[in-house]
Amino acid sequence: MTTSAVTEKNSFMKILSNVWEFIKKIPPVFPIFIVLFVIVSFLSPTYSTATGIMAFLRRTAPLGILAIGQMIVLATGGFDLSMGSVVALVCLVSSLLLANDEANTYPTIGLMLILGAGIGLFNGFVVTFLKVPSFIATLGTMLAVRGIALYWVGGAPKGYFTDNFRMWGRGYIENVPLVGRFPIGLIVLIVVGLISWFAFHKTNYGKQILAIGDNVRAAKLSGVKVRIVRMSAFVVSAVLAVIGGVMIGGYGGVNVSIGEGLEMDSIAAAVVGGVVLGGGKGSVIPVIFGAYSLEILFSMLNLLGLPKPYKDSIQGLIIIGAVAYVALSQRKKR
Amino acid sequence: MTTTTANGKGLKKFFRSISIPPVYYFLIAIFFGGGLLDLFYAGGQIFGNPAIMLNILVRSVALGIVAVGQTMVIVGGSIDLSVVYVISLTSVMSSYVMQGEASNVPKAILLVFLMGAGVGLVNGLIITKLKVNSFITTLGTSLIISGIINSTFSNWEGSVPRSFEFFGYATVGPIPFSVIILFLMIFAGWFVLSRTKFGAHLYGVGGNEEVARLSGLRTDRVLIIAHVICSLTAVLTGLFIVSRLRAGAPWVGPDGYYDLESIATTVVGGTLLAGGKGGVWGTLAGVLIFSILDTTFNQLGVNPYLSIVFRGLIIVLAVASYTIRSKKEAA
Numbered sequence: 001m002t003t004s005a006v007t008e009k010n011s012f013m014k015i016l017s018n019v020w021e022f023i024k025k026i027p028p029v030f031p032i033f034i035v036l037f038v039i040v041s042f043l044s045p046t047y048s049t050a051t052g053i054m055a056f057l058r059r060t061a062p063l064g065i066l067a068i069g070q071m072i073v074l075a076t077g078g079f080d081l082s083m084g085s086v087v088a089l090v091c092l093v094s095s096l097l098l099a100n101d102e103a104n105t106y107p108t109i110g111l112m113l114i115l116g117a118g119i120g121l122f123n124g125f126v127v128t129f130l131k132v133p134s135f136i137a138t139l140g141t142m143l144a145v146r147g148i149a150l151y152w153v154g155g156a157p158k159g160y161f162t163d164n165f166r167m168w169g170r171g172y173i174e175n176v177p178l179v180g181r182f183p184i185g186l187i188v189l190i191v192v193g194l195i196s197w198f199a200f201h202k203t204n205y206g207k208q209i210l211a212i213g214d215n216v217r218a219a220k221l222s223g224v225k226v227r228i229v230r231m232s233a234f235v236v237s238a239v240l241a242v243i244g245g246v247m248i249g250g251y252g253g254v255n256v257s258i259g260e261g262l263e264m265d266s267i268a269a270a271v272v273g274g275v276v277l278g279g280g281k282g283s284v285i286p287v288i289f290g291a292y293s294l295e296i297l298f299s300m301l302n303l304l305g306l307p308k309p310y311k312d313s314i315q316g317l318i319i320i321g322a323v324a325y326v327a328l329s330q331r332k333k334r
Numbered sequence: 335m336t337t338t339t340a341n342g343k344g345l346k347k348f349f350r351s352i353s354i355p356p357v358y359y360f361l362i363a364i365f366f367g368g369g370l371l372d373l374f375y376a377g378g379q380i381f382g383n384p385a386i387m388l389n390i391l392v393r394s395v396a397l398g399i400v401a402v403g404q405t406m407v408i409v410g411g412s413i414d415l416s417v418v419y420v421i422s423l424t425s426v427m428s429s430y431v432m433q434g435e436a437s438n439v440p441k442a443i444l445l446v447f448l449m450g451a452g453v454g455l456v457n458g459l460i461i462t463k464l465k466v467n468s469f470i471t472t473l474g475t476s477l478i479i480s481g482i483i484n485s486t487f488s489n490w491e492g493s494v495p496r497s498f499e500f501f502g503y504a505t506v507g508p509i510p511f512s513v514i515i516l517f518l519m520i521f522a523g524w525f526v527l528s529r530t531k532f533g534a535h536l537y538g539v540g541g542n543e544e545v546a547r548l549s550g551l552r553t554d555r556v557l558i559i560a561h562v563i564c565s566l567t568a569v570l571t572g573l574f575i576v577s578r579l580r581a582g583a584p585w586v587g588p589d590g591y592y593d594l595e596s597i598a599t600t601v602v603g604g605t606l607l608a609g610g611k612g613g614v615w616g617t618l619a620g621v622l623i624f625s626i627l628d629t630t631f632n633q634l635g636v637n638p639y640l641s642i643v644f645r646g647l648i649i650v651l652a653v654a655s656y657t658i659r660s661k662k663e664a665a
Contacts, residue, residue: 077665081594130654131664133607137653139594143646151639216663226663264473277467279665313481320474324464 058183069240077279078134087259090245120238124231169250213279355616368630403567411609422587424572429582454565458558502577540609
């Protein structure tokens with residue numbers, strides 16, 4: 001009888017430890033997001049309705065896209081501080097070039113994508129060929145791109161966005177079963193997320209990026225074309241910044257300080273999503289949830305009715321706390 | 335004769351020991367380039383007017399002092415983005431405590447330095463004990479402090495007494511007092527980095543923390559001290575700014591972009607962003623380059639947006655001019 005009790009206890013412990021092993025494998029961003037989400041749905045019932053959730057997903061799609069781009073650069077061991085300025089370039093210059101004519105929308109977006117790719121190539125060239133650390137290289141382009149954007153439009157935004165430009169950030173597909181309205185921005189995020197998930201986790205390209213971030217020498221010796229892969233990472237992040245920029249402009253309109261601080265937000269989102277600064281680690285889905293966690297945090301602070309300064313303080317505390325939590329849980333795993 | 339050779343050797347040794355960084359060539363190029371452009375297109379004030387030269391130095395004080403601290407942190411392989419709001423906090427706190435009364439000055443100065451040390455200590459502890467990356471830590475503390483300032487203080491609360499304005503405006507002979515302070519800080523930074531045990535340890539920690547730890551260094555303590563020093567230099571910059579402006583305002587730090595600018599000047603000055611290599615003399619050159627650029631753009635009347643573009647490109651070019659020969663991959 002004693003033996004059966006012992007085995008019963010053992011098997012119970014085994015299940016428990018299996019469960020525990022499973023829990024330990026969950027990226028810490030998910031519990032962070034769930035806790036914040038539960039708090040927010042207590043604060044505001046709209047967050048437990050489909051409409052509320054869809055509105056939240058519409059608002060957060062751009063940061064999700066920016067965070068994916070930032071993640072790819074961070075995973076190679078770099079930084080992209082120019083993302084916010086690229087967003088500014090897209091919004092300011094598009095508002096000028098659209099000239100209130102819907103026919104100009106897609107040529108403008110096309111031009112922005114080309115400009116973005118050019119900025120990414122420039123960043124990548126400076127980092128890989130001139131060997132300037134990306135923090136400084138993209139700090140330089142952050143200044144230069146914002147300067148160019150402001151010079152181009154003469155210091156203040158001109159004109160408005162056309163409806164078919166705004167659609168990408170604001171629009172909904174109506175009458176979708178189950179959820180009612182489905183945000184177009186979310187579709188863009190899902191498409192970008194799927195493509196980058198596939199490229200990052202299922203192809204050699206993703207492995208090469210992580211290898212570079214982990215150990216450049218080893219990656220080089222094992223045949224990775226470090227320069228091309230690294231340059232491509234900057235191009236991807238700049239192009240995703242353009243896509244995010246179109247959506248941000250479409251969602252909220254344009255002002256002179258648009259995009260400021262987005263580089264920091266995207267880095268924070270990526271890091272909360274488990275990306276390690278210095279490279280070698282990163283995963284698409286947790287990073288999207290990192291962006292969601294950051295945004296739901298902003299909503300929570302809004303709902304609490306705190307004035308902006310308190311929000312900054314609490315945001316700072318929670319970013320440090322979340323990253324400390326991620327860092328400590330990753331250290332335990334090793 | 336023997337003494338002269340000995341002196342010559344001593345001098346040579348001294349120069350080698352401060353090892354003039356290559357950024358000084360860039361500084362000279364920028365100075366003469368800017369000066370010549372000014373000579374041909376705007377009346378030659380930069381070369382002709384000593385007041386403008388002094389102004390270039392005074393412009394460098396605020397950024398230069400905090401850049402000394404930033405250099406130390408970067409040498410240690412860390413980074414400090416929170417200096418902006420430490421500067422703001424110093425400016426509003428000191429002006430609020432002083433309330434225009436000379437008798438309150440010591441109290442205010444003591445308070446802001448304690449507070450700066452506290453911020454540095456918190457940064458250092460979070461980075462070393464909680465293992466949060468320094469970039470994220472100081473981004474976070476920066477947000478926290480900004481929230482505290484903006485919820486507590488409004489613009490121009492209190493003021494500094496006349497007697498405190500000497501920091502910003504007094505001159506010793508023709509040389510502004512603040513410029514002397516800047517050079518004293520640079521000298522102190524050089525001394526600490528290259529003539530003390532702490533400095534040697536800091537290079538060790540920045541070069542390879544694992545190796546430093548295994549060879550018995552208390553790496554955590556070294557980094558924490560570096561962060562405390564950095565915050566204290568930010569406090570000094572804040573005091574300089576408040577004495578120039580005569581009252582504190584929450585936006586003085588972010589308005590000057592002291593976080594990214596101090597990092598940029600440090601790296602332009604030749605300090606490795608990854609840590610373990612560099613020094614304050616290079617940083618001084620970096621700061622002077624920025625001031626000369628500003629002055630030149632001012633003289634030439636360059637469009638303000640274009641001058642931002644040039645500034646960005648020159649940061650990249652300056653750093654590229656010596657990283658390009660490096661055989662190591664940058665990240």
